[in-house]
Amino acid sequence: MLDGILMLLVLLNLFSLGSTRISASIRVVAYQGAAIGLVPLFLRGKIPGTMLLGIVFVTLLVKAVLLPGFLRYAQKRVNVRREEKTFVGVSTSILCGVAALGVAFFISSRLPLPFATASPFIVPVALSVSLTGSFIIISRAQALSQVIGYLILENGIYLFGIALFLEQPLLVELGMLLDVFVGVFVMGITIFHINREFEHTDTSRLSGLADWLPEERSLE
């Protein structure tokens, strides 16, 4: 069952790379958050049932409900529907996603875990989710897509943490969840400001700051 969830995560990765519609990407992030939130149920960890349910509940609430909800609100407010121009085409993106999966498996085969885990695929899948997130941040121009990429990156890290260290003190993990939540919130507010100031949220056109501007060169 755990392997099933991990496989679902890999498929969602590829799906997120293949979609240029922002609303579809937000839905993918929500599903991904839900899948990761359910992971602790299948770990056969030695922690009390109420605490387990608590973790599952908080993770689902933040990663599958609150954050996607906020992103959807932001999308409506800045009114972007799709990624107009990606720096990398859709099919190339998916190929890169497959390559990232390969890289993740290679890295985790070189870094053997010093203890047994519930599934041998946790580390490679977590790494590939994070790599996919980083790739989306780099390859998309819309500010909202970059935030989505950041969330996917964080999802991968969270999966790594929760699947390997479920039995550890929770305070830190909750702090991390809170920080990600506030981080996305601050980014969202910044996007509102960008939208108001520039009347678009295309970050490839945010290029006012540079060391040598072309027009300066002609002045000198």
Next chain:
Amino acid sequence: MILLLFVIPFISGLLAFFLRNDLLRRRLLLSVACGHSAFSLYLCLFRGVDQQWLGFGMDALSRYFTAIFSLLFLCASFYAVIYLREEKSKPREESEEGLLFDNAPEAAFTGCLLIFLASMSLLALSRHFGLIWIAMETTTLVSAPLIYFHRHPRSLEATWKYLLICSVGIALALFGNLFLAVSASASGSGAELSLDRLLKAGVSLDPLWLKAGFIFILVGYGTKMGLAPMHTWLPDAHSEAPSVVSALLSGALLNCAFLAILRFYQLCLANGLGGFCRELFLIFGFLSMAVACLFIIGQSDYKRLLAYSSVEHMGILCFAVATGSAYGAMLHAANHSFVKGALFICAGNILAYFKSKKIADVRGMAHLLPWAGVLWFAGILAICGAPPFGTFLSEWIILKSAAASGNILLPAAYLFLLSVIFIAMTGIGMRMSFGVPGTTLAAQEYGGKKHFLPLLPALILLSISLLLGIYLPESLGRAVSEAAALLGGNI
């Protein structure tokens, strides 16, 4: 007791959001800054006792870094109060394109400043890698609104880059922490992130995962520290933020990121991975110095110039650790903070007068603004490591240990980069301070008497650096060597 360093700024920061009275809020900022720096200086200089409570505690390293950023914060908040008063009274115009713009509410600005101080204190106080990470992320989140104080497109762009790049960097550092937990569980004590217990576990940590963790931590927190090639947010944020904030980002925040990396380095030392870490420090250190050197030559914006100089000095710090001169690194961290703080405060004054960040527009400050002109040039000399200042002393110590390392290439390349930067920066400083004044724009509206007061914090910071170069008090010398001893260093 030491937790007060975090709690008081945090609570008063929250309070500042709701205080309606400007005067009261500014007094709150100043009094918190005074109290904080008095307490942390006392801890650093006179009470070298390690304290511990839950996941919090202070050792020589954190006492030393807290004292640095706290002192800088005091001077910066003094300037901030003057600056906020000025900003309230005059219409605002964007320096590059002449657009009118608004400022963020002053309450939010002061509140964020105080919470920024609180989160840096939390970082210094934490003895747990998870807490360090949380504190680091918090510094990013509260400093973003500070950068976007002037509400115009350029600062917004800088804020977005800062937020995104640093968030990704810090996410990578989180991976580093998790790798550390994997490495710790090899020692049999379960996944542990507490610094003290990990230091005790020392050699029994799994070295492979620890190495992987260090790479992620160095890249992740290195983004925040401004190491090349992850420095790209830094010149934008430093040039577009109000000068007070630039001073704090450069003098305080970069050091805090360095502290977070050093914490991990301590573990690697305990595990016997010192050589591996020093190699990485050397690569990033040289790369940062070289990139900064390239961009300092021919720089056209004086705030960006200072920002690249920060990249250079972060490179020097890494280089110092790499050559085993932890003492030099500690001393240099303090010197860089004070001088860079002074320079950014000067830059704020220059910007207020000339209304331009272009180096070409600023000429003959010695005639127009005598105090700013002299302080600016002295600051430029100091940041380049000219003799009477403390930076000379620390850069000299680092050079000596590089020469002692046996590889002649290291000190040679270090000296070469430093001297190129020295020539480039003093040239620019000289033209700005002593050139023939061009057309004077707003000379009258900026009254003659007001010149000195906003420069006082810069003067104080520079004098501290000068003092450090001439005479190192015994208590301070002890604090520096105790901090360096934790990094396995000697002079």
